[in-house]
Amino acid sequence: MSCKFVNHKFVSKKLIVLPILCVVLGATGCTAVQPWERGELARTEMKWDPDPMKSALRDHIYFSKEGSSGGASSGGGGCGCN
Amino acid sequence: MKTEKSRTLSALTSAALAIPAVAVSTNATADAPPTMTEVGYRYSQYQEDDLAESKVASGSTQRYDINIHQFRVLTPVGENYSVDTTFDYETMSGASPMGTIPGADGDPLLVMSGASIDDTRMDLNVKTTRYYESGNASVIGGYSTEDDYEAFNLGLEGEKHINDKLTTLMGGIGYSDDTIEPTPAPGRVTEEEKYTATTFVGIAQVINAESVLQSSINYAYSDGYLSDPYKLVDQRPDSRSSIAWNTRYRHYLGSLDAAVHADYRLYADDWDMVSHTIGFEWHQNIDPNLRVIPSFRYYSQSQADFYKPIDVAGIEGDKSSDYRLSPFGAVTFGLSAVAHSYNWKIIVSAERYIADGDLALGTVETEHPGLLQYTLLTVGFDYAF
Numbered sequence: 347m348s349c350k351f352v353n354h355k356f357v358s359k360k361l362i363v364l365p366i367l368c369v370v371l372g373a374t375g376c377t378a379v380q381p382w383e384r385g386e387l388a389r390t391e392m393k394w395d396p397d398p399m400k401s402a403l404r405d406h407i408y409f410s411k412e413g414s415s416g417g418a419s420s421g422g423g424g425c426g427c428n
Numbered sequence: 429m430k431t432e433k434s435r436t437l438s439a440l441t442s443a444a445l446a447i448p449a450v451a452v453s454t455n456a457t458a459d460a461p462p463t464m465t466e467v468g469y470r471y472s473q474y475q476e477d478d479l480a481e482s483k484v485a486s487g488s489t490q491r492y493d494i495n496i497h498q499f500r501v502l503t504p505v506g507e508n509y510s511v512d513t514t515f516d517y518e519t520m521s522g523a524s525p526m527g528t529i530p531g532a533d534g535d536p537l538l539v540m541s542g543a544s545i546d547d548t549r550m551d552l553n554v555k556t557t558r559y560y561e562s563g564n565a566s567v568i569g570g571y572s573t574e575d576d577y578e579a580f581n582l583g584l585e586g587e588k589h590i591n592d593k594l595t596t597l598m599g600g601i602g603y604s605d606d607t608i609e610p611t612p613a614p615g616r617v618t619e620e621e622k623y624t625a626t627t628f629v630g631i632a633q634v635i636n637a638e639s640v641l642q643s644s645i646n647y648a649y650s651d652g653y654l655s656d657p658y659k660l661v662d663q664r665p666d667s668r669s670s671i672a673w674n675t676r677y678r679h680y681l682g683s684l685d686a687a688v689h690a691d692y693r694l695y696a697d698d699w700d701m702v703s704h705t706i707g708f709e710w711h712q713n714i715d716p717n718l719r720v721i722p723s724f725r726y727y728s729q730s731q732a733d734f735y736k737p738i739d740v741a742g743i744e745g746d747k748s749s750d751y752r753l754s755p756f757g758a759v760t761f762g763l764s765a766v767a768h769s770y771n772w773k774i775i776v777s778a779e780r781y782i783a784d785g786d787l788a789l790g791t792v793e794t795e796h797p798g799l800l801q802y803t804l805l806t807v808g809f810d811y812a813f
Contacts, residue, residue, distance in 0.1 A: 376594065376633055376634060376635045376636060377635075377636045377637075378592075378594070379594060379634050379636060379637050381592075381593070383637045384634070384637065386637055386638055386680040386682065387634065387637065387638075387640060387680070389680065389687065390768075391680075391686075391687040391711035391713070391719060392640070392678050392680055392687050393678075394642060394676060394678070396711070397766075397775065398500075399468055399470050399498050399500055399514070399808070400470070400764075400775070400777070400806070402498070402514065402516075403470070403472055403496065403498060403806070406516075407474070407804070408727075411752065411781075411783075411800055412703070412727060412729065412752060412758070413701055413703065413729050413732065413752045413753050413754075414670070414672070414695040414697070414701060414703040414705075414729055415672070415695075416626075416646040416648055416670060416671075416672025416674075416693070416695060417628075417644075417646060417672065417674055417693070418598070418628055418630050418642070418644040418646065418674055419583075419585070419600065419602075419628065419646075420568060420583030420584065420585050420600040420601055420602030420626055420627075420628065422551070422553060422570050422572070422579075422581050422602075422604070424577075424579050424604060424606045424622070424624065425549065425572065425574065425577060425579070426547075426574050426576055426577030426608055
């Protein structure tokens with residue numbers, strides 16, 4: 347009985363380069379937005395996490411059901427989610 | 429695969445070093461404590477789908493039924509501080525996979541526990557933030573307890589706005605000390621510990637008046653007992669290193685009065701696991717007091733290098749038949765509605781999660797019979813005063 351590994355080779359290099367390109371192109375393509383022009387950016391629906399409780403619940407559920415995790419935070423404790 | 433994993437980790441590490449040693453904010457334009465106290469509550473219920481009898485060799489086909497109450501209070505303290513307190517109360521009952529054996533056709537069948545597992549989890553987290561002219565710093569402390577599990581965690585995070593607040597840098601460190609005391613049984617461990625240290629750095633950039641981009645790298649290292657004591661055969665390495673690269677994009681479409689969220693995470697660890705996670709949300713304002721949010725998430729992971737579809741007792745070395753270490757893909761479809769005014773908000777949402785070997789990015793020759801499907805329902809409110 348064997349089980350093939352999921353083959354990520356065909357995507358991993360491109361997907362590693364993609365975020366780098368996004369950041370570089372984003373930074374070089376950005377405009378000098380004045381403070382009075384940032385009203386849309388301050389909208390609730392434009393926040394990184396408009397609903398932190400929902401994000402926390404999702405993170406907890408996915409942490410307990412999947413093999414990988416990790417985000418832009420210092421993290422919480424583990425759980426005995428069997 | 430070793431070589432591939434090493435290349436991926438190496439590329440991610442190089443990328444991490446290329447990012448300035450700090451990172452991103454939750455709000456691209458302002459940095460001040462909240463002006464009002466906010467309280468929030470969510471009730472969520474999710475039911476894992478029953479297993480098909482054809483996939484189970486013994487035990488219950490009924491999986492977990494989970495109820496979660498979430499409470500939150502965010503309050504300003506003085507002119508420069510805020511305290512954000514969350515408390516979760518979670519109860520679960522049902523059955524869990526304990527292992528796998530070969531079926532008549534050679535494919536794995538599940539050995540399930542009885543449907544008598546009951547557990548309660550409580551999780552308290554307190555985050556205190558100090559706000560500065562162009563940044564903030566937070567101290568985080570948390571404690572969670574279950575019938576057989578206990579965890580303490582501490583964290584420090586900071587953000588710094590530069591470039592006329594068009595760029596935000598952020599970083600943080602965290603530490604968790606976990607103890608497991610499983611229900612006693614012959615041959616089962618009695619008490620074990622693990623430690624996890626995390627660190628992250630990132631950067632957010634205002635692209636224009638309608639869009640902002642964030643990219644961050646998270647590194648985590650766990651050491652200690654990482655196995656599952658309730659599995660019939662389960663022996664994992666005593667350490668794990670992982671890197672997760674998150675990139676998030678927000679764009680406001682003025683003509684449609686909607687915001688688009690697009691997220692991507694690339695994950696790799698020294699258990700040979702690589703995963704890709706893509707998320708999309710469309711925040712559509714229907715009128716000034718109602719927002720509807722359809723969402724979609726795609727996830728795909730490769731297997732851990734010691735994963736075995738079928739348990740084989742007595743062989744040397746690391747081994748596990750845990751479905752969470754198997755190769756699979758998953759999709760989540762969600763729909764939320766948020767009714768809101770200047771100081772209150774009511775939230776209703778539903779999500780459907782489906783994991784399947786056929787959804788993986790590559791070929792899965794033997795799908796784990798324990799992959800999950802569940803429906804998650806949430807209702808709640810926020811109120812500010």
